[in-house]
Amino acid sequence: MLSIKNLQARIEEKEILKGINLDIKPGEVHAIMGPNGSGKSTLASVLAGRADYEVTAGSVEFLGKDLLELSPEDRAREGVFLAFQYPIEMPGVSTTNFVKTAVNEIRKYRGEEPMDAVAFLKLMKERMKLVNIDQALLSRSLNEGFSGGEKKRNEIFQMAMLEPKLAILDETDSGLDIDALRIVAEGVNKLKSKDNATLVITHYQRLLDYIVPDYVHILYKGRIVKTGGKELALELEEKGYDFIKEELGEEVESPL
């Protein structure tokens, strides 16, 4: 469904992605791990179409379309969803109103009628349960004054409402306590089907105990330097990121 070939991107003259190759098929869960600053969020942003990044080489095909040719909103409408590492605030716009607008914009793109209020509320009630989120939170201004955990749960709630084909979760686990982590992970698992795929970006192995990946990729300095099964995550956790450096024959900085 997603095929990334030699993707290179930069921001303000700084090369960040230096040739990413990645293939994701329907039904699969891929995890991308890597130290801070390795380019994980950049990859997510480039896939979602953020204008700040300049793609300098490579291609991305998504469901037979050239993803890089599409506007950010059309990518979303085609089924790419990004759960943001840092969700933004929208004063005065409730989550309910926001999601309703999003759902109907996507339906419009597909040539469907807007969802009526009753059907929308029904769907919302059902999806709220998935992430254990309550109505009161959804009536408040989107992300304004939300705790870290509430923001992340809200992202997954939106994902549940929009039913994407490819969900990219950018450090959705960071800032979550173990209970919230479990709730979020369970929500993601319930949304999994043979037709959609998930790309989980994380710094820690912890989340992968709950969302079990088919593949784990290690991103390091803008390249995928190692790919393996779920064991790779455990190995990484055990040995730390230094083991990648050793494998690559780089000098490991002394902790002192």
Next chain:
Amino acid sequence: MSEMLNTLEQTALSEYKYGWVTDIEADEAPPGLNEDIVRFISAKKNEPEWMLEWRLKAYRHWLKMSEPEWANVKYPKVDYNAIKYYSAPKQKKTLNSLDEVDPELRATFEKLGISLDEQKRLSNVAVDAVIDSVSIATTFKKELAELGIIFCSMSEAVQEHPELIKKWLGSVVPMTDNYFSALNSAVFSDGSFCYIPKGVKSPMELSTYFRINAENTGQFERTLIVAEEGSFVSYLEGCTAPMRDENQLHAAVVEIVALDNAEVKYSTVQNWYPGDKEGKGGIYNFVTKRGICAGVNSKISWTQVETGSAVTWKYPSVILKGDNSQGEFYSVAVTNNHQQADTGTKMMHIGKNTRSRIVSKGISAGFSQNSYRGLVQVGKNAVNARNFSQCDSLLLGDKCGAHTFPYIEVKNSTAQVEHEATTSKIGEDQIFYCNQRGLDTETAVALIINGFAKEVMNQLPMEFAVEAQKLLAISLEGSVG
């Protein structure tokens, strides 16, 4: 910021969708202003002598005044002798019923989304429609009359209710108040009069729609609302104008009187033609709006959504004279392209335990300038006066400006006056977040703007709120790429 803001600067003007001209023969005064013109207007309206005298007094006073320059707006001087002060759509004879209104005119109002059709009772809004200078028709008159409510054109009120007009006209905004109120007092051609008798709560919204149609015509309407003891009324005002290359002057006066325990809610959706994207044409909107909470426990609430006009200069105010009276001002002012708005309010606390609340939301895009100017005055006898002011500005792009001029004058130490102000920019992050959820940039901006303005929009009556939301989106169309 990067690309987006560059496109932001390439602001394209949204189509002003009310910009058509109705082809109606008009009965006009020649351009220019002198005593003869004042007499002409008065004679056209068959006015009693006292009204003519009042006008002439205002005119003579106006001659001695000069145009104010303190507002944060720039515009070429108005040539008062190039303006026509009277233009009435020509009608063949006096009308006996609405059915006889010129079909062209009716079509005009239909385009505006105003139905003069009394059959459409569902809307439950009584409408007085003023085109160019003259009130064309007032709906639901009979139903209102049964309750003792008077809702009619100002010309009619002068004829039918001279005692009320003599008593209240100019009582809140004296003819000598300012340059534009003096001008208006001299040449006002029509407007609406609304009188709610003691203890009556108006069962429907009363509404006036103003439209400037004829070329080079000034529009000077005069609105007077009197709410007797214990009464309530919600009043709506809407305005549009055709697209013209020349600037047109609109200088209205609105006066509100609320007696003991009375409440008046006045809502405006101002959508005068703002000029084109180079700043050519558009309406100069110089308006004096003031209410007096004359009685105890009375309340006056102004809500305005200002999206139109090339230059707006307006400060709906409340004189809080009665003890325990309340004044409110809720405003959203949107400026785009080369529009300039200097708007705000004055809350004058005179009585004890008087309260006022100011919520102002300014949205600027393009090359526009948007200023909030507010004065909170607490007199020496205004024990326990309270004011809360919130002024927020939102910028789209970096060629526009937002300014806040809060003035506070407190002469009583028990007063509590709070002022909060914020300025923010629509962030690329917010837009991208919306894009990522399938919203295009226009939709995203509309959503963000409406969220920003929500507290004010919530004050509008339902039927107005929907229209106002659309207007906000339309007036900013094309301002973000």
